[in-house]
Amino acid sequence: MPMLDIKNLTLEIETGGTRVKALDKVNLTINSGEIRALVGESGSGKSLIVSAISGALPQKFHLTADRMSWKGKSLLSMPTEERRQLMRRDIAVVFQNPGSALDPSATLGEQLEESIPDELVEGKWFWQRRQSRRKSAISTVHKVGIKHHRHYLSAYPHQIPTDISQKFMLAMALISQPKLLIADDPTRGMETTTKTQVLKLLTRLNQTKSLSILFISHDLLAISSMCHSMTVLYCGQTVESGRMKMLRKRPLHPYTKALLDSAPSFQNDLPPKSLLPTLDGTIPSLKHVPIGCRLGPRCPRAQRDCVITPAVRRIHDHTYSCHFPLHMEKL
Numbered sequence: 001m002p003m004l005d006i007k008n009l010t011l012e013i014e015t016g017g018t019r020v021k022a023l024d025k026v027n028l029t030i031n032s033g034e035i036r037a038l039v040g041e042s043g044s045g046k047s048l049i050v051s052a053i054s055g056a057l058p059q060k061f062h063l064t065a066d067r068m069s070w071k072g073k074s075l076l077s078m079p080t081e082e083r084r085q086l087m088r089r090d091i092a093v094v095f096q097n098p099g100s101a102l103d104p105s106a107t108l109g110e111q112l113e114e115s116i117p118d119e120l121v122e123g124k125w126f127w128q129r130r131q132s133r134r135k136s137a138i139s140t141v142h143k144v145g146i147k148h149h150r151h152y153l154s155a156y157p158h159q160i161p162t163d164i165s166q167k168f169m170l171a172m173a174l175i176s177q178p179k180l181l182i183a184d185d186p187t188r189g190m191e192t193t194t195k196t197q198v199l200k201l202l203t204r205l206n207q208t209k210s211l212s213i214l215f216i217s218h219d220l221l222a223i224s225s226m227c228h229s230m231t232v233l234y235c236g237q238t239v240e241s242g243r244m245k246m247l248r249k250r251p252l253h254p255y256t257k258a259l260l261d262s263a264p265s266f267q268n269d270l271p272p273k274s275l276l277p278t279l280d281g282t283i284p285s286l287k288h289v290p291i292g293c294r295l296g297p298r299c300p301r302a303q304r305d306c307v308i309t310p311a312v313r314r315i316h317d318h319t320y321s322c323h324f325p326l327h328m329e330k331l
């Protein structure tokens with residue numbers, strides 16, 4: 001049984017007097033110990049999925065799903081307090097805008113120490129427990145690559161640079177020793193050495209502590225080096241999902257292929273200064289989503305049938321939604 005299991009998640013948003021489906025029957029599963037990438041162009045709905053899982057959607061959004069469960073328990077019918085505990089203890093989220101998630105009136109040290117669940121604090125007496133909190137705060141900031149802990153732990157959020165607040169959010173997420181980490185573009189804007197350090201830390205935690213990770217990023221090279229599986233999203237629809245190796249070798253959906261082909265690091269035989277292949281056009285706005293397969297107007301393989309939403313098809317653990325998939329002759 002998957003740890004996190006989402007089936008046919010639909011999210012409707014009111015925009016300009018009409019209701020649009022920002023997410024349209026999205027499927028996503030994460031197994032214990034798995035690192036799954038969630039990829040797709042800007043505006044495809046990745047952050048909305050994160051908000052839906054964490055229960056952080058505005059009231060006016062209308063969310064439905066055939067299944068949205070954590071270890072078999074429905075998240076949709078879970079009492080608020082239980083859901084809050086789950087998000088505090090088992091699922092940790094690193095949101096895209098680290099600054100806005102921090103309390104401006106408390107120091108980083110206070111916020112970090114407060115995030116440690118009571119059961120992870122050692123000692124019987126107040127002073128022992130305070131020391132234990134301090135010790136884990138220091139060791140966690142070191143783990144995520146923040147060196148001058150004395151300086152940063154006593155600083156307020158507005159006093160620290162963006163890259164430190166990004167690392168700090170990761171520390172806040174990891175300090176509760178979660179079972180699943182949802183990281184929405186955690187390395188965005190980081191310089192290469194810091195990024196490598198963060199990715200190594202996540203891989204190590206996955207291998208040694210069996211931490212499952214939903215890794216959202218635009219960095220396909222990082223994704224292919226650390227993720228076991230990948231779910232591809234286009235304009236609110238899941239187009240393909242499967243093992244990383246399989247998707248890289250034989251993507252079945254034209255969008256997955258276009259996405260992989262657009263990454264320079266994946267193109268070994270590309271002559272210098274040649275143009276990377278990309279799909280014409282851009283992702284449509286929510287007000288103008290095409291009917292059926294939303295990639296239709298941009299898809300090189302589109303035909304008349306594509307105005308009907310393709311069903312999800314499965315080959316072992318590889319799923320895709322396309323009327324005219326690639327590579328079928330080789331399967």
Ligand SMILES: Nc1ncnc2c1ncn2[C@@H]1O[C@H](COP(=O)(O)OP(=O)(O)OP(=O)(O)O)[C@@H](O)[C@H]1O
Pocket residue numbers: 013015022040041042043044045046047048049096285286
């Ligand atoms: N609060 C909101 N109100 C209205 N529309 C929204 C809201 N949040 C997101 N959207 C719309 O939902 C769609 C998906 O947005 P989302 O931020 O989830 O994309 P994303 O894939 O995370 O993009 P990025 O890679 O840039 O973070 C976009 O068209 C966006 O404009």
